[in-house]
Amino acid sequence: MTDTDSKQRLTSAMSEISRVILGKDRQIRLALSCLLARGHCLIEDQPGVGKTTLAHTMAQVLGMDFQRIQFTSDLLPADVLGVSVYNRDDGSFEFHPGPIFSHFVLADEINRATPKTQSALLEAMEEYQVTAEGQTRALPQPFFVIATQNPSHQIGTYPLPESQLDRFLMRISLGYPDSNAERQLLEGEDRRQMIQQLAAVFNSASLLQAQQIAAGIHVSPAILDYVQAILQFTRESGVFETGLSPRGGLALINAARAWALLEAETYVLPEHIQQVLPAVINHRLPLQSTQQDSEAPRSAADHILESVAIA
Amino acid sequence: MAGSNHKNAKTGRTNSELDRALLLMLPPGILLSVLPMLADMALPVTLLAALLGLWQMLIIGYRLKNPARLVQILILLVCFAALVFSYGYVIGRQAGVALLTLMTLLKLFETKTHRDCYIIVYSCLFITASNFFQSQSVWLMLYVFAVVIYLLSLLIALSDRRHSLGHAGHLRLAGRLGLYALPFMLVLFVLFPRIPGPLWGLPDDAFSASTGLGEEMSPGSINQLVSSSAIAFRVKFHGQVPPQPQRYWRALVLSSYDGRTWRRDDAPTSALPNLEYGEKQALIYDYTITLEPHNHHWLPTLQYPLPATDNRRVLMSGPAHRFSREALLLSKEPVTHALNYRLRSQANTLNRSLFDRESYKNRLLPAGRNPQTLALAKQLLESSHYQAPAYIRRVLQYFRDNGFVYTLNPGSLGENAMDDFLFGSRRGFCEHYASAFTYLMRAAGIPARVVIGYQGGQMNPLDEYMIVRQSDAHAWTEIWYGTRDNGYWKRIDPTAAVSPDRIERGVQNAGLDSAGLPLLLAPGNPLLKQLAFFYDSLQHQWNQWVIGYDQDKQASLLRALGLEGKASDLVLLLTVFMGLGALLVAWLLLRQKTRERDRVQYHYRRLCSRLARRGVRRNDAEGPRDYEKRVLQTLDLKPGQRSQLQFVFRAYRALHYGNHNNPKLEKLFISRARNF
Numbered sequence: 001m002t003d004t005d006s007k008q009r010l011t012s013a014m015s016e017i018s019r020v021i022l023g024k025d026r027q028i029r030l031a032l033s034c035l036l037a038r039g040h041c042l043i044e045d046q047p048g049v050g051k052t053t054l055a056h057t058m059a060q061v062l063g064m065d066f067q068r069i070q071f072t073s074d075l076l077p078a079d080v081l082g083v084s085v086y087n088r089d090d091g092s093f094e095f096h097p098g099p100i101f102s103h104f105v106l107a108d109e110i111n112r113a114t115p116k117t118q119s120a121l122l123e124a125m126e127e128y129q130v131t132a133e134g135q136t137r138a139l140p141q142p143f144f145v146i147a148t149q150n151p152s153h154q155i156g157t158y159p160l161p162e163s164q165l166d167r168f169l170m171r172i173s174l175g176y177p178d179s180n181a182e183r184q185l186l187e188g189e190d191r192r193q194m195i196q197q198l199a200a201v202f203n204s205a206s207l208l209q210a211q212q213i214a215a216g217i218h219v220s221p222a223i224l225d226y227v228q229a230i231l232q233f234t235r236e237s238g239v240f241e242t243g244l245s246p247r248g249g250l251a252l253i254n255a256a257r258a259w260a261l262l263e264a265e266t267y268v269l270p271e272h273i274q275q276v277l278p279a280v281i282n283h284r285l286p287l288q289s290t291q292q293d294s295e296a297p298r299s300a301a302d303h304i305l306e307s308v309a310i311a
Numbered sequence: 312m313a314g315s316n317h318k319n320a321k322t323g324r325t326n327s328e329l330d331r332a333l334l335l336m337l338p339p340g341i342l343l344s345v346l347p348m349l350a351d352m353a354l355p356v357t358l359l360a361a362l363l364g365l366w367q368m369l370i371i372g373y374r375l376k377n378p379a380r381l382v383q384i385l386i387l388l389v390c391f392a393a394l395v396f397s398y399g400y401v402i403g404r405q406a407g408v409a410l411l412t413l414m415t416l417l418k419l420f421e422t423k424t425h426r427d428c429y430i431i432v433y434s435c436l437f438i439t440a441s442n443f444f445q446s447q448s449v450w451l452m453l454y455v456f457a458v459v460i461y462l463l464s465l466l467i468a469l470s471d472r473r474h475s476l477g478h479a480g481h482l483r484l485a486g487r488l489g490l491y492a493l494p495f496m497l498v499l500f501v502l503f504p505r506i507p508g509p510l511w512g513l514p515d516d517a518f519s520a521s522t523g524l525g526e527e528m529s530p531g532s533i534n535q536l537v538s539s540s541a542i543a544f545r546v547k548f549h550g551q552v553p554p555q556p557q558r559y560w561r562a563l564v565l566s567s568y569d570g571r572t573w574r575r576d577d578a579p580t581s582a583l584p585n586l587e588y589g590e591k592q593a594l595i596y597d598y599t600i601t602l603e604p605h606n607h608h609w610l611p612t613l614q615y616p617l618p619a620t621d622n623r624r625v626l627m628s629g630p631a632h633r634f635s636r637e638a639l640l641l642s643k644e645p646v647t648h649a650l651n652y653r654l655r656s657q658a659n660t661l662n663r664s665l666f667d668r669e670s671y672k673n674r675l676l677p678a679g680r681n682p683q684t685l686a687l688a689k690q691l692l693e694s695s696h697y698q699a700p701a702y703i704r705r706v707l708q709y710f711r712d713n714g715f716v717y718t719l720n721p722g723s724l725g726e727n728a729m730d731d732f733l734f735g736s737r738r739g740f741c742e743h744y745a746s747a748f749t750y751l752m753r754a755a756g757i758p759a760r761v762v763i764g765y766q767g768g769q770m771n772p773l774d775e776y777m778i779v780r781q782s783d784a785h786a787w788t789e790i791w792y793g794t795r796d797n798g799y800w801k802r803i804d805p806t807a808a809v810s811p812d813r814i815e816r817g818v819q820n821a822g823l824d825s826a827g828l829p830l831l832l833a834p835g836n837p838l839l840k841q842l843a844f845f846y847d848s849l850q851h852q853w854n855q856w857v858i859g860y861d862q863d864k865q866a867s868l869l870r871a872l873g874l875e876g877k878a879s880d881l882v883l884l885l886t887v888f889m890g891l892g893a894l895l896v897a898w899l900l901l902r903q904k905t906r907e908r909d910r911v912q913y914h915y916r917r918l919c920s921r922l923a924r925r926g927v928r929r930n931d932a933e934g935p936r937d938y939e940k941r942v943l944q945t946l947d948l949k950p951g952q953r954s955q956l957q958f959v960f961r962a963y964r965a966l967h968y969g970n971h972n973n974p975k976l977e978k979l980f981i982s983r984a985r986n987f
Contacts, residue, residue: 218970222912267969270934309931311912 006210007264010036013061013201014262020057020194021050023181030172030279031058031146033258035207036214039169039251040125040145042110042160042283049174051148053191055106062207063200064103064144069121071113073156077120081130095132100124103140103204107147111157118160121145122167142207162286169251170276171283210261217257218267226270226310227252230277233308240285240300248284255280270310277301329425332478333468334371337419337431338364340465343458344439345412347451348405353397356409359390363416377420387417408441425469432465447648449853460489495892502885504878505862524784526607528565528763529572530724533742537719539781542603543765544611545851546777549597549653553613555767556814557658559787559802560611560779562764564637566669570677571728573746573761580666584638586615587799589659599653601854602646610640611764611779613656614802627653628863636669638662649858661799665758665791673758673791676750681729684747688754699757699792706751707808710744713737717744717810741806741813745786748805758791762802767817774848783817911966911977914984918959921987922946935964952987959984 010032017028031054034041043051052068059066069080082098099105100121107121124130125145129138147168150157165171177185188194202210227249235243244252255276256268263272278301285300342349342364349357363386369375378386390413391401398406415434422428439458442451464485468478476484524543525532544560565573596613615638616625625634629652631643640654691709695701716738724731729750732743739747745761752759766785768777785806792801807814865881874880919929919938927942939960943953962980965971 218968220968220970222967267965269936269964269968271936274934305932307932310934 003213006206006213007261009201009206010210010262011264016061016198016201017054017057020191020198021054022184022188023177024050024054024174027172027174028054028058029259029262030170030276033214033255033262033276034170034279035062035142035144036211036258036261037169037251037254038142038211038215039255040147040167042147042149042165042168042171043174044149044151044171045173045175047150049176050191051146051174052106052108053195054174055104055146055148056195057198058146059104059106060195060198061201062104063203064142064207066104066106067099067102068106068108069099070108071110071117073112073114075113075117077117078132080117080121081124081132084133093133095135095137097137098130100130101137101139103142103144105143105145107145109150110147111149111159113158115158115161118158118164121147122164126167140204142204142211162284165283166245166247168283169255170279172279214258214261215254217260217265219253219257220267222311223253223256223268223270223273226273226308229308229311230273230304233304234281234285234300237303237307239303240287242286244281244284248281252276252280274305277304329423329428330468330474331371331374333428333465334419334422335368336465336468337422337428338367338371338416340432340435340458340462341412341415341419341438343461344435344442345408347442347454348408348445351445352405352409353393355393355397356413359393360409360412360416363413363419367416367419383417383420390414390417404441404444408438408444411438411441425472428469429466432462432469435462447858449849452857456489460485463488491896495889498885498888498892500857500860501865501868502881502888504881505860505865524562524605524607524609524763526563526609527572527574528742528746528761528786530721530728530739530743530746533740533763533784533786536781536784537740541781542847542850543605543779543781543783544600544602545847545854546768546779547599547601547775548777549599551596552770552777553596553658555817557613558766558768558777559614559762559785559804560765560768560783561614561639561762562609562611564639564760564762564789566673566760567675568677568746568750568761570680570726573749576672580636580668582636582664582666583634584615584636584662585664586638587661587663588617589657589661594658595655596658597653597655599651601649601651601851601859603649603854604647606645606647608641608643608645610642610646610652612640612654614638614658615656615660615662616640617655617657617660619654625654627655629653636664638664649854651855651859651861663799665795665798665800670758670791670795673760674753674756676753681727681750683727683734684729684750685754687733688751691751692755699755702755702757703752703790703803706748707803707805710748710805710808715739715744715809717806717813739809742786744805744809745788748803749788749790752788752790760789762787762789766804766814769817771844771848771851773844774851776851778847778851911963911980914981915963915967918963918984918987935960935967955983956987959987 014025014028014032017032018025021028031041031043035058043054045051055068056066069075078098080098080100082096082101084093084095086092087094110118110121124139125143128141128143129136131137149160176182230252231244231246231249234240234248252273253268256272259272259276260266260268265272278299281304282299282301287298287300342360345352345360349360352360370377377383394401394406394410394413398409400406401410411434415431415438418427418431418434422431436459439455439462442455445451460482464478464481467476467481467484471481524536563575566576567574595617598613600611602610610629610632616634618634619625619627625640626632630646630650632652633641633643635641640652642650687709691705692702695705714737717740718738719740721732721738721740721743722736724736729747732739732747742761742763749759749761763784763786765779765783766787767783768779770777787802787804787806789800789802791798793799804814869875869880869884874884915935922942923929925946927938927945929938933941939957942956948956959980962976962983966973966977966980
């Protein structure tokens with residue numbers, strides 16, 4: 001498979017997904033680049049804006065087998081990872097893999113589960129493997145998790161701590177569709193049916209290839225300078241409680257690589273960094289409380305976009 | 312692996328560590344540095360050097376084994392033997408350079424480490440510098456510069472152990488460093504305090520390579536010189552130029568004769584000449600001579616120098632000197648490098664210095680020789696009634712009438728040289744005629760002496776100075792004319808009687824067979840002549856301003872700058888220049904660093920500031936693509952400009968953020984960005 005082939009596939013995947021998810025091109029693009037950068041995605045929004053539909057559509061178009069785990073307060077780690085069951089016929093324990101053994105996992109309403117279950121999932125996401133009953137089992141490749149989360153002030157939730165949020169490459173929110181898109185949505189056919197009819201553009205092999213191409217996108221010293229300037233700004237400006245970790249910087253670069261690939265570029269531009277910046281860093285950078293209280297709340301990315309100069 | 316590397320680096324023992332290609336460049340380096348001197352070295356030494364160089368190349372090139380220790384010692388002994396055989400000693404300039412060359416070549420046998428290579432290259436640099444003992448011409452300077460660059464590139468290659476530059480890279484870097492050094496070299500040359508005389512003692516043979524008039528004259532000593540087109544000296548006249556027949560450049564007076572060779576007076580007096588200067592100002596010539604080194608003391612002058620200040624000092628500028636009894640200028644030090652001096656001469660001055668001792672000495676003849684000549688003298692004296700003027704006329708007439716030939720190939724003369732010449736061969740060059748005429752004068756009791764020097768000179772039309780060559784070397788006679796108490800030394804040139812053209816029109820028109828004359832002097836070939844003049848003009852300027860740049864010139868330069876010309880001023884100026892130079896270099900280095908890294912960025916910034924002047928300022932945090940979009944939206948551009956701007960932005964992005972090193976695109980980007 002060639003580069004151009006990958007790029008064509010990516011373009012058609014984009015257009016297929018946006019046929020179902022109306023007026024959310026930017027979010028689709030972010031979710032796709034998150035996948036291409038081998039990261040996981042957290043979608044945080046109100047119920048009913050199409051989080052599940054987005055995940056479902058992506059899985060369908062990318063040709064990945066799809067599993068959905070609805071997180072509830074009584075969900076146990078074993079329900080996610082799998083469980084060993086005694087087999088009476090041959091007198092041994094047999095492992096029954098949980099829903100996580102899948103290419104594309106939608107972890108719905110992750111903040112409804114207990115921290116114990118949450119961390120079981122997050123560890124699997126990080127390590128790309130599951131250790132249960134002393135045995136380590138690799139997860140299938142490619143492996144992509146979209147977790148959704150209701151805004152934390154709703155009742156009965158266990159909000160993810162910052163250290164766990166760091167495991168997600170991006171956090172995006174869908175938001176309400178604009179009136180045009182909403183009109184079309186209301187007029188249009190059933191989304192679930194549409195999803196069924198979508199043709200798969202990728203398979204797991206071609207997706208892995210695309211991920212490899214994304215990882216090979218050139219990052220020039222000038223871009224590294226810019227990223228370092230951003231990291232330094234988050235640590236020294238005093239706007240943020242803590243600065244970005246090196247992992248945050250790496251995440252920024254990888255996400256920008258994938259974004260560049262989606263724009264059919266062979267190298268990363270400062271604009272690519274800027275495009276992925278809010279999604280990549282906002283959940284990693286809590287603002288100082290004084291800043292949060294200000295009348296017009298501004299995100300971490302806004303501060304950076306304003307203040308960090310491109311040489 | 313890493314451990315063993317470390318060990319090698321530390322002990323430096325393994326030969327594999329030294330690059331063979333680098334080693335291969337050392338023998339040529341040694342031979343190149345000694346090459347200009349090779350021709351003057353003794354033949355055994357030259358052969359040995361070439362042989363050793365070749366052998367080394369073979370050893371390195373074909374990975375042959377070095378000769379055994381014993382063989383090496385044997386070769387060393389052979390080298391010493393060759394040196395002693397050729398020079399008789401191993402110190403002094405020539406032998407010393409030969410010794411150093413051979414030892415450096417031998418050093419190659421035991422070259423195992425980088426340190427050895429450094430030693431060889433440094434020795435080469437020393438040998439290269441010693442070339443200037445031999446000659447100080449422009450060409451040698453250029454050659455030495457090239458060799459130094461080559462040696463410098465070897466030093467760079469020695470330091471560049473990872474071969475990150477490549478051979479061409481080493482050479483380029485060396486060349487660049489050489490060029491950077493030029494301004495410093497010039498400043499040091501101009502401002503470094505000049506010290507009169509040599510800074511330290513040099514071996515006696517340090518400047519032995521010189522041709523020209525010797526301090527004595529025997530048959531054949533001058534016609535040897537005629538085939539040489541080498542420059543004896545150049546003259547710049549400030550004002551009128553003497554006509555060709557008056558261009559007698561007096562160098563030495565020879566007054567003692569042993570039957571074959573004329574020599575200088577072995578007990579010269581330190582008394583000053585008794586000169587009677589003419590009154591007409593018209594015959595005063597003001598001139599500056601740039602004398603090529605000849606390793607003797609004489610400084611050629613026209614008849615006769617006028618005192619500059621008092622009677623003791625004659626030169627208006629020039630070396631320390633003495634004004635002799637014969638009205639000759641003699642420098643205190645042997646002339647070992649080109650030197651400049653300016654003086655004035657008055658042609659109608661009479662030299663009236665004659666002590667009794669001088670009168671006696673200048674009438675001496677070797678006893679018991681040349682009976683025929685003495686008889687001739689007696690006969691001519693009788694027929695001229697013992698009158699000196701008539702006698703002189705008769706002798707000259709004798710030369711004119713008796714089929715004497717002016718020739719470069721006079722043939723050899725026997726025991727009674729004068730008899731053989733006057734009655735036998737009758738073929739002679741100027742020294743024969745001067746010698747015979749002087750002899751005949753002395754035979755008649757008239758004090759007479761031989762003067763050697765140069766006669767003639769050719770004006771270089773390009774630069775308006777006169778060139779006097781070795782081929783203009785000449786000998787003539789001075790006789791005491793008049794009574795003992797009221798006479799003077801009169802110049803008589805018997806050659807003029809035999810070959811008037813020699814004096815009137817110069818040696819090249821004297822009707823000599825042109826085979827004996829240097830090619831450049833041969834008649835005809837105007838283009839060649841023009842080229843020769845141009846070449847000489849160059850050489851002259853070099854001698855004037857580089858070789859001849861001495862304490863006086865330095866001081867006058869400083870005075871022109873409004874300083875006093877003291878050594879402390881020089882040091883001050885030197886310090887200032889060096890400080891400025893260091894600052895300049897630092898600035899250049901810093902600038903080069905930023906420029907080399909960000910040439911593209913530099914031009915992008917300039918483009919941005921130009922666009923800002925048109926109303927679209929780039930925000931600090933604005934990427935090039937966003938900015939391009941905004942510029943295109945905001946500015947009202949013609950379609951052509953628009954596409955050009957788009958190209959420039961696209962090229963910038965590809966160059967600054969892409970991973971292709973594309974010099975062509977870079978050039979295009981820079982030119983278009985500049986033009987926008």
